[in-house]
Amino acid sequence: MSSVNGCNIPAELYYVVEKHVWAKPDGDLVLVGLTDVAQNMAKTVISVSLKGEGKPIKRGKSVATVESGKWVGPVPSPVEGEIVSINTDVAKNPGLINSDPYGEGWIAKVKPLDWEADKALLVTGDEGVEKYQEFLNSEGISCTNE
16 A cells, blocks of 8 residues: 555555545446545544435446535545445444545445446556645645644
């Protein structure tokens, strides 16, 4: 896992950097979640409202709404498709987004209409880590308490 300004940014994931969301291919589905950066900026997540399973979703539209003491906002989908599964565990225990944003804190599983087209719009690997570094530096964002 790469560390950027104290934030964990796994190189194997796909990112919409400015929106702090990640995508991970999982068979013919794509897992979607918030990044370590997002959970650090939000601080303690207190509520997660999930969209329903079976719902069509456009890229950039919300798969969930997350609320913390500092922030309320959407979790935009990095892909277009259908929400086939939602993580009811994060609705019951929103802190999973804080403690394990890339594991148990995932938000939704989406069956993409065209993963190849969607992933071309995302950044991943060394390029993804580099783009995140540039964005965090330009915005003065850090995940350390300095």
